[in-house]
Each structure stands twice: as C-alpha cells, then as structure tokens.
Amino acid sequence: xxxxxxxxxxxxxxxxxxxxARMEQLLIERGVHLDHDPMLKDLAACGCxxxxxxxxxxxxxxxxxxxxxxxxxxxxxxxxxxxxDLKFPNPEGKFYTRTNTGAPNYRTVDGDTxxxxxxxxxxxxxxxxxxxxxxFVTLPSTSGEYxxxxxxxxxxxxxxxxxxxxxxxxxxxxxDNVQHLIxxxxxxxxxxxxLRKRPIVSMIACSxxxxxxxxxxxxxxxxxxxxxxxxxxxxxPTAGANTPVTAQGTAxxxxxxxxxxxxxxxxxxxxxxxxxxxxxxxxxxxxxYTLQSNTEITMAxxxxxxxxxxxxxxxxxxxxxxxxxxxxDAQNFIERTSLTQAMALGAGSVLGGxxxxxxxxxxxxxxxxxxxxxFGIAQRLRLGFDVNDETLDWDELIAGxxxxxxxxxxxxxxxxxxxxxxxxxxMFNRDGVARWEMEGSxxxxxxxxxxxxxxxxxxxxxxxxADKAAAVEEKLRIAHKALVKE
Amino acid sequence: xNPYDAIFQNTxxxxxxxxxxxxxxxxxxxxxxxxxxEQGLIPAMDHLGELLGRGERFVPQVLFSAKAMQSAVSYLQxxxxxQNELPPEPNVxxxxxxxxxIHTIGKNLVSIMLQSTxxxxxxxxxxxxxxxxxxxxxxxxxxxxxxxxxxxSSMNRMRQIVREIQKEDFGWPVKIILGGGPITPSFARxxxxxxxxSMVDTTQKANAFSVGLTDGAASVDR
Numbered sequence: 001x002x003x004x005x006x007x008x009x010x011x012x013x014x015x016x017x018x019x020x021a022r023m024e025q026l027l028i029e030r031g032v033h034l035d036h037d038p039m040l041k042d043l044a045a046c047g048c049x050x051x052x053x054x055x056x057x058x059x060x061x062x063x064x065x066x067x068x069x070x071x072x073x074x075x076x077x078x079x080x081x082x083x084x085d086l087k088f089p090n091p092e093g094k095f096y097t098r099t100n101t102g103a104p105n106y107r108t109v110d111g112d113t114x115x116x117x118x119x120x121x122x123x124x125x126x127x128x129x130x131x132x133x134x135x136f137v138t139l140p141s142t143s144g145e146y147x148x149x150x151x152x153x154x155x156x157x158x159x160x161x162x163x164x165x166x167x168x169x170x171x172x173x174x175x176d177n178v179q180h181l182i183x184x185x186x187x188x189x190x191x192x193x194x195l196r197k198r199p200i201v202s203m204i205a206c207s208x209x210x211x212x213x214x215x216x217x218x219x220x221x222x223x224x225x226x227x228x229x230x231x232x233x234x235x236x237p238t239a240g241a242n243t244p245v246t247a248q249g250t251a252x253x254x255x256x257x258x259x260x261x262x263x264x265x266x267x268x269x270x271x272x273x274x275x276x277x278x279x280x281x282x283x284x285x286x287x288x289y290t291l292q293s294n295t296e297i298t299m300a301x302x303x304x305x306x307x308x309x310x311x312x313x314x315x316x317x318x319x320x321x322x323x324x325x326x327x328x329d330a331q332n333f334i335e336r337t338s339l340t341q342a343m344a345l346g347a348g349s350v351l352g353g354x355x356x357x358x359x360x361x362x363x364x365x366x367x368x369x370x371x372x373x374x375f376g377i378a379q380r381l382r383l384g385f386d387v388n389d390e391t392l393d394w395d396e397l398i399a400g401x402x403x404x405x406x407x408x409x410x411x412x413x414x415x416x417x418x419x420x421x422x423x424x425x426x427m428f429n430r431d432g433v434a435r436w437e438m439e440g441s442x443x444x445x446x447x448x449x450x451x452x453x454x455x456x457x458x459x460x461x462x463x464x465x466a467d468k469a470a471a472v473e474e475k476l477r478i479a480h481k482a483l484v485k486e
Numbered sequence: 487x488n489p490y491d492a493i494f495q496n497t498x499x500x501x502x503x504x505x506x507x508x509x510x511x512x513x514x515x516x517x518x519x520x521x522x523x524e525q526g527l528i529p530a531m532d533h534l535g536e537l538l539g540r541g542e543r544f545v546p547q548v549l550f551s552a553k554a555m556q557s558a559v560s561y562l563q564x565x566x567x568x569q570n571e572l573p574p575e576p577n578v579x580x581x582x583x584x585x586x587x588i589h590t591i592g593k594n595l596v597s598i599m600l601q602s603t604x605x606x607x608x609x610x611x612x613x614x615x616x617x618x619x620x621x622x623x624x625x626x627x628x629x630x631x632x633x634x635x636x637x638x639s640s641m642n643r644m645r646q647i648v649r650e651i652q653k654e655d656f657g658w659p660v661k662i663i664l665g666g667g668p669i670t671p672s673f674a675r676x677x678x679x680x681x682x683x684s685m686v687d688t689t690q691k692a693n694a695f696s697v698g699l700t701d702g703a704a705s706v707d708r
Contacts, residue, residue: 104638104668141638149642173639174586214588240546241591285544288595288685290667361668 005093005384008345009310010303019303020311023256024064031058032211032260036218039268046267059263067263070270071314077136077230077273078198080188081165081462086135088275088315088349094382095349097320097375099128100356100363101138101171101204107357107364109452115143116363121156124355125163127365129462130455133375134354136167140363148484154180158476161188161200162469165462169232171204175216178203178223180479185229187471188464196228199273206234207257209242221261225269232275232317232350233261238290239282239297247282247300254278254300255307262314275350277317278304281359292322292359293335302346309347318343320351320378321371326358328367328445337374344378351375369448373425380423391418427451489517493526497558498534500550505558519562520571527555531602538686545595545685552602578628579692580619582610583666586643589636592666592685596632599689616650623651623660630692632682635666641673648677661695663688 011019031049034040034057044050049058077086086096106116106124121140128137139156147155153173160168161184170185172178185201186192195201205220207213213221224231235257237243239250258276265272281290282297291297301318308316320343325332343351353360354375355368385391393414401407409415427447429436436442442450464472488494489512496504505527512522534551537543579600583593590612597607608626610618623631631651635644648662664674665682674681682688 102638104641105670144642144645149645152639152642173637208588238591283545283591285546286538286541288545288592359667 005382006345007347008302008342009347010299010306016306016311019252019255019307023252023259023307024061026211026256027059027064027260027263028061029058030211031056032213032257033057034213034218034264035215036213036222039218039222039264042222042268043264048267057264059260063267064263067266067270068312068314070266071262071312072271072273073313075230075273077167077202078200079136079165079167080161080200080464083462084135084166086167088273090349092383094379095320095344095351096135097133097354098136098169098350098352099124099134099138099354099368100322100352100360101169102141103356103361103363104141104143105358105362106140107362107367109364109366109449113362115145116140118142118146118155118159121159122163123365123456124363124368125160126460127368127452127455129163129165129460130458131354131368131372133372133379134166134368135350136169137164138169139171148480150174150485151177151480151483153177154184154476154479154483157181157184157201158472161185161472162464163460163462168201169204170201172216172220174483175219176483177479178216178219180475180483182223182227182229184472184475184479186227187475188468190468192227199228199230202230202232202273202275204234204277205231205261206236207261209235209237209257210253211257211260213261221265222268225265225272228269228272230273230275231261231265232277233258233265234277234279236279236281239280239300240285241283241288241290245282245285247280247296248303250280250282250297251278251300251303251307254280255304258304258308275315275317276304276308277350279319279352280304289324290359291324292319292353293324293339298339298342301348302342305343305346305348309349315349316347317350317352318348319353320344320348321374322353322356322360324359326362328357328364328370332357332367333370336371340374340378341381344382351378365452366445366448369451370427370444373427376425377423489515490522490526490529493522493558494530494533497527497530497551497554500547500554502550502554502557505554506561509558509561513562513565518571519565519569523559523562523566527558528604531555535603535686535690548602549598552598555602576604576606577630577693578606578608578626579630579632580608580610580622580626580628581632581634582614582619582622583612583634583636584640584644584647585613585615587635587637587640588612589634589666592636593632593634595685596634596665596682596688599685600692603689603693605692614647616647619647619651620654623654623656627658628660629658630661630663630695632663632665632688632692635664635669638668640666641668644669645677648679652678661692663691 040050079085106120107113142156186195189195203220203224205217235254237250237254243250243253258278262274280297280300282294305316308314321336321340323332323335354371355363492508581597597609600607608622662679663682665688671681
C-alpha cells in the first residue's frame, strides 16, 4: 500500500501561530466558566486562578504548556472484543471512523422513522460489528418511551457493552449518570484498574459556547480524570448563532473550548488520552435551521483539525460524513462524499457521523452501510501514493518493452506487482449494461439493503462473556435504583 | 407620496437612526404617533416577515429591523401616553428552555421575533422547571407558552413539563408550542400541543392564536 500521504492545510504557518497565540490568550485573559465546585478546587490546587463565587477559571501560560506537554503522543483506545483496538496515531497513516451519536430517530431499512427502540440498538450493533471500515461506535439515543427516561444512557450502554465488538464512545445525558456509566464499563472489563489500563470506552464532554461548561459536562471531565477514562472533548457551536458567523471564528472558538478541556484534563490527570473533537455547525440565515454540511463549516473543520494536529500534535476528530438532507437522495450523497473526501485530505485522526441523516438527528442502517463504502474510498485518498521510478514504471518504459507487438500491459511484471492496489468498493457497479441487467439492474440502495439482510441473517460476531455481562447487568440494576424516579 | 414611506423603508433596512429621524419628522409635522406605529412600523415588520418567508431576506436583517422598530416604539411611547393613545395591550407569551437543557439560541430568536411583532415576552431563560412555567403563566396571564429543547435527553423532561402545565387550571386557555432540534410534529401531536418548526413558524402560530382568541376560534392545548 502506498504511504506518500498528501495533505491539505487551511492555514499558513503564520496564521496557525496567530490562532494558537490567540487561543492561549483567551484562556489566560478571559478564562472559562465551570459549574463544578470540586473540580474548581482541584484546578485551584493545580495553580489555576479560580474564583469560587463566579466559578470562573483562568490559566497561566506555564500551566497551559505543562498540560499540553502531558498529552500522550501515543495511546490506544481498546475494543471490548480485543479485535479492533485503535492505536493513535494510526500506524497505517489512516484515520479512524465512528458512528453518529445522539440521534433520537431511527429510520428502518423499510423507511419507517420513529424514536430509537431498544431492539434497534441491537440491530445497529449487529451491523456496526460487520462494517470493516468502521472503527468505533457511539450510543444510539434510545427513546424514553422504551427505557426509563432518566436512564436512557445507562440502558443503551448496557447494550453497547454486551454487543459491540468495537470501542464505545459514551455521551452521558445526566450528571448523576456519569458514575454509573463508568461503573458499568469497569464491570465489563473486570474493574476500575483494568478499565484504566484497557479503556474500552471513552467519554464525550461538551462545552456551551462561549467557554462555558455546565455541571454535567464538568462532572464527565472530573470523573474521567479520576478514573483514567479517555475523553474526546467536544465543542458543538453553531456559527452565527452562538459563535461568530465566520467559519474561521467558529473554528477558533470551538478549538479554544476543546483546548480548555484538554488543559483541565491534563492538569487533573497528566497523561490521560484525549482526542480534540470540535464538531462544528452553522445556522442557515434564512430558515435558522442548524446545518451540518455547509461548505464553509467543512473548511472550519479542516482548520480546527489543523490547529490540534499540526499546531499541538494532539489527535483531532470531527465530522467526516453526514448530510442536511432528510432522505437518501442526491443532496445527501453529494454532501457526505464531498465532506468525507475533504476531511480525508485534512489532518483529522478520527472522522465521525456514519449512518446519519437530517443533520445528525436520524440514523439509518442502509446509510451506515453506504458510509462504510465511502470511508473505504476516503481511506485510499488519505493514504496518497509515492511518486518514484517504480510507480512511474520507468524501467519498462525506458527499455521500450511496449514496442514488442505481442506486449500488453496486462502481462507486464510491473502490472503483476501492482494490479491489486486500486481500491474496489464492495457495492459499486464496475461492469457494462448487459451484465448489470442480467444481475437484476440493482442500484446502490438495493445492494446496501441486500448487504444488510445478509448481515442480519448471519449470527453476530461478538457478545460480551456471560460473567462480565452479568456484572454489567448488576451495575445497571444499581443505576436504575439510583436514577429512575418511578 | 405616502408620509409613512420613510418609516417603512428605514424599518425594512434596519436603519435605527433613520427610523428615529423619520418618526421625529412626522411628529413635528403633527402626525399621530399611533398612526406612525400602525401605518409605518407594523406594516414594515409584516412585510419583512413575508420577505423572510419567501427567502428574500435573512434573519440578521429581520433582527436589525426589529431593533429599529423597538427603538421607535420606545421613542413614541411617551407621546402615545401623553395623547392617551396607547396601542392595544400586547399578547403575553412565556418562553423558556426546559429543565435539564441550557441551549438558548432558538428560544432567544423566538423571543426577539415575538417582541418585534408586538408581543410582550416573559423569557424565563434556560433550565426552566414546570413550576416556573406555571407560575409565570399564572402571574402574567399569558395565553401562549413556548417550550424549547435541544438535547435529546431533554425531551423526556419536556414531556413531563407539558403534562404538568396541562394539569393546571389557569382560568383561561393556554396554548403550548414546542420547538427545538429533536422535537418533531409527531412528538407534539402525541402530547396534544402545537409544533413550532422554526422561529418564524413559532411566532406566526403564537400570534395566530392570539388573533384567534379575539375571534373565539383558536385551538386550545390546555
């Protein structure tokens, strides 16, 4: 496989240095607002300038430098199955991918859309386990109609721990639930120390623009630092609504909010694995609808990835697929393919959002299967290629091997060495009309549906061992008793 | 030439100083402030709403126009009071983001739009409990309450709050409008309340209900 990766940068070195300096200045002079007294006290003990009354925190340049120096250059996010552990940086030069998180709606393969049901969570993990280009998963947002509304996240995590072969990224829904989510994850691997050594889960914590962290998200940061659970700290700004309307301004604010979380985490728990996760949106200035796939916001994502990866050598993560279209139409595939390809050529280490429609509000297994295909193409783009005499086929050309009337490139030694290299998407048509008609004139959606049926007809490849599953269930019972207000 | 043209155009353009200057000019010429309001400012905002609906204006333009109109109304208020010509009592609308959620963008936009179309808005902010909504409705006499949520996890809380409000007997009908990222028409239908699909849609539905009240024709959610 080729290794000559080509990369696009959105900023000159001078611009990048300017953004970094401004970001640090923001943390030093303006600081952040953090609604969590124990964490405020711990940050004060670390040397931060903390006002316990206003709950504002400021940082010094020395603290920022110390925290950033503590970010591990290499780490692993583990998988429950042990078969999909994710080493960072990716040793093959690829990016990692994940499913969409937080969508309340599920669109079935038959097109029915409704709030996510528990059995659809099972179905979802059955499909994600089978996706070769999908590296880790999130929690579909099971509806409070089907599981207790106060404990949606813990009930969904139980399913993820039982059925997902892949690393799980957890989005807690209530501050009180965070401890229980960690307890369940620890039960799945055999204890808290084991979870620290082999984190099969990582956490989402989100800021509220600008530079505010509500209690729940502060609790996520605080407990993740306490238990050594990796965090992929997020910022989800909407350009023009709660951050500057310019893509650059929104990338800057989001990056600063993520950066502040990383600084706090590394001060509380030096060496904690973190992945900077600015997930940017923009507001349409006519409909006021929040957009995921607008062109400028894709450029903002590229800029944010660059701030962390190139600016600080910190791994970064953002949307790599998705659409504002409500259905599987041409807009959908234009948006998600252009987004994926742009991000593949950027600096991000993780590209997310697989399976989503409708600005991340709906997930659909057919879309997931097609995203798996798009990711395969994008991975090939990410890897780039080498340009040298071997790839130019210099030796054969200078020797004039093609002058032989019986020569064909099909028979050349060079072809024999390289013919397997082109990426071949699993479901794409690569033949003429006659054969296509003979095989049923199937389009991509039909083939994706067939693939779905085949996956579901095959027994799932992973299930948590029974003793660990029982331990998780016990923790779920405890969580239910503590959280659910009957 | 229509004497209110300058008011109309400056309001459309969001030109606050221009609107104030035009108001002063008409007042100096002896025009009644109530006419300036009803024939200049309000038609401009109505027209702007139409332009926005047709995709011919952008939200920031509407907000600047709303700001210009609010300044003009504040400017005219003392004259209106002096002439004992106050406009009709405005509709009162309670708005807030439900408990467990602190996202305020959509809620704030709805507040601004409602104010710009003449409603008095009781903005309860974010993380609002059922008790606070109920208290605000009772104290203000509001006939419309708008509940907003962005987080999927807030929908359950929203459901509980709606049921609490529906249980209350205010002594007058109260329309409940739900909006926000994860909220769908079917969710609103399930709770027997109204779905607000956007800032404009919510404002129109709130205003239509208020108009409907005077006609005795509005639907009632509580």
